[in-house]
Amino acid sequence: MKIFDFPEGADPNVPAELGGAGFTGEGWQTNTNYEVHSSKSAEKGGGIKISFGNFPVTMALYGKGSATELNALINSLMYESLLELDENKEYFVPRLATHWQISPDGKIFRYRINPYARFADGQPVTSEDVIATYNLCSDTTLLYPEINELAGMFYKPEAESKYIIKFRVKTDSTLNTSKQTFSGWRYFLLASGAFKIYPASYIKNLTGTEYNEKFRYKYIPGSGPYLFDTLDIEKESSFVLKRRSDYWAEKEKFSKGLYNFDFIKIESVKDEMLRGERFRKGEIDVLFIYRAADWFEKMKGEEFERGLILKRAVYNFQNSGPSGICINTRIKPLDDIRVRKALNYAYNRAQFNEKLFYNSYSYTNSYFPGSIYENKNNPQTGFNLDSAANLLKEAGWTEKTSDGFLKKDGKILELKLPFLKSQERYFTIYKEDLAKIGIKLILQETDAATLGKIGLERNFQLIPMSWINPDFPSPDAMFSSEAADLPNSNNWSGMQNKEIDSLILIYNSSEDIRKRIEAIKQIDSLAVNSYHYVLGWYIPYVRIAFQNKFGYPEGILSKSNSVIGLLSIWYYDVKKAEKYWYAKDNPSEKLESGEIENKYWLSH
Incomplete structure (x- = not known):
């Protein structure tokens, strides 16, 4: 190059x-008085193979x-x-x-x-x-x-x-x-x-x-x-990042012990089952586990028992953002807060968590969950079909079709929700519960790229979405009135609230961090009480599984991120790799597995 x-x-x-x-x-x-989170044992060399769903x-x-x-x-x-x-x-x-x-x-x-x-x-x-x-x-x-x-x-x-x-x-x-x-x-x-x-x-x-x-x-x-x-590059398949042998900052303090892999191969494997199979074979080195069922049911077996593959729940301080279903308030009848609130009451998060997620999730009741910016006084909307039905009645949805769906001015209360295959389990339950209060939900399976496209184009009624917050909240893109009309902005729901706009001004103009925190908490309260999302859930840790041939610092990941930090701070451990490959060829061999939970960052 x-x-x-x-x-x-x-x-x-x-x-x-x-x-x-x-x-x-x-x-x-x-500034020279700062710490770099890296391992003193880190060495250059080797490579790592990771997978993302879409090229x-x-x-x-x-x-x-x-x-x-x-x-x-x-x-x-x-x-x-x-x-x-x-x-x-x-x-x-x-x-x-x-x-x-x-x-x-x-x-x-x-x-x-x-x-x-x-x-x-x-x-x-x-x-x-x-x-x-x-x-x-x-x-x-x-x-x-x-x-x-x-x-x-x-x-x-x-x-x-x-x-x-x-x-x-x-x-x-x-x-x-x-x-x-x-x-x-x-x-x-x-x-x-x-x-x-x-x-x-x-x-x-x-x-x-x-x-x-x-x-x-x-x-x-x-x-x-x-x-x-x-x-x-293999178009639509994979590409490789190679470590520069002449990186200008190799000896600078900020890169000490970092950027160790000679190559990072990034593959596109859209099929989740195929991705899992390739991971078990060792063709993919790291998997971030997003589904509780995969973590509890699939991340086990001989490879895990013998220590060839490790699983870790890493508690750190990721910038979790809101997750759930974004509601396009520009479109009738979703411009009516009573309809939006009813959609929230019909979302049975407790059932999902118990029946599908092994009670491993915390409920999201904030746009800044688990952070200092979360407003703890936000409403915690629970499952209540009676409350949902009453709200729809107040909104004028009193007539019904022969098959039980609500109608108003001759139009059926029908909503479309595109979804990913992995979301079908709980959206099917949601569809059934909505039908009980007279809302007809049409589920449309698609892929992540299409979801992103229709979201940016505002071409949806309801859409599943999960956001990652930046290190410092940036409320403008998601909450400001002007962003609601800006093409490709993050204000997918169409939030327009003058009080929020005023609080954004206070947040952005204040030098006092306490005032900034309070402004975001008030924004959070106003946004949540506007019911622009059917809020979902989050986990306060990162679930990860990987081949047991890598070295890393005590915290395993960076303090506030996951995959990005991993590729910077991990290294190919030659001694571990030798034991790993030997054990792969000798079924009687076992490797040390260690503790699954890592809570280093909770005390650092």
Whole structure:
């Protein structure tokens, strides 16, 4: 992949005071006092094979349809931002930038780019690349409104030198109908970490449309520890990320003990049964288990008893978001809160948990479940068909057809719900319970890609959905009134509430974290009481099964994420692997299994 061979270090033509060699950092901020969650025993080498259900819709990571967990994983391994947050999400640490400055009014940010930073093709990372990335993110033809909105908060960055870049906040920038103004903390967070920097030589002068077309099936080389070669791609099947042997930050503190695998093979296996079979054969190394039945019924047998495969329930602090059924309130009769509330009363989560999920889930009664932002006073809507029927009666649904379905003004109360095969068990029960109160539910089996498409297009009445919250809540995209009408935004339900808009303004403009927490709690209460979702359930831990040939730190995963952290902090343990392969060939051999539950992060 390396094409250019620039000398190591700073350009000798750039003086120290402009970020070149000899730069002292006087008058700037930096951070060297942070911990990296990695294993002291980590060693480079080997590989890991993982599976996702669907092949990437696009490899243009700033393009339409790119907001997926798989693309977030790729983004984290191939590209870098100016700064990042530490493990506890409390302090900024260097990444592409070594130092930074924040103006007293919190509206101007300057960064000094590390002169040693290099893209995978050998080109140095400079201010020009930051500007080119910003220009791309500003282009509305990307069809990615969230990144357009972020870029729109800043003026075009200014290059003060090859290594010093300045961001200025647009004081009149608005994000939604509440006339949004962020405080310094939020602007700095976004300028520092929201933009993964691309090389200008690939994207300069490209429109969003041209970018989407040109890079739909190939990745741009980044500055991160892994690279992608189009020769390693099997369309709609698999591709490989390879560790850079010349990664510029190999010896930097922030990468100590991380990025150990020589290769990461990512396969698309849509059929869950086939994925499980391949995992048991050792053709896939790691499985994240999302269904309780799979965890309790399928993750057992000889391979587990002999320790060839390990299963772990890792308690950490994932940013769980709302899960359940999103209701499109733009469409009648779903614009009536009584109908939406009735849909909630008919959702028998207690029965699902007991009969289908082994009582392993906690109920979601918040858009921020299990976090400091959850409003504990939110209503806990339980199963009650009588209450549901009374609400429908109040809403004017009093007539019935000969087969028992409600009708009003000659129209049957009929709703459509697309679903994934794995959801059929409980949605079938839901359909039966809705029929008891006169609602006709039509279930339509589909795949994850189609669900995402119709969600973005708002082409649904009801749709199952599970969101992941960012490290810091970003209520604008899901709750703001303006986002309800923005194509491709996360406000799928059509939430429009002036009180929520005002609270978003308070959250975004406050420097006091206590006020921000309280604002989100109030937003949470208003949103839950609007019944825009039939809320479901969540688990406070990550379920994972894997071949017993890998090493990892005590917590197994990162403190606040799962698959992304795994690929960064795990390593191929040669000694474990030798025992693993020997045991595979000798059925009488057993390996050490250890405890299933890992609660390291609950005390760290």
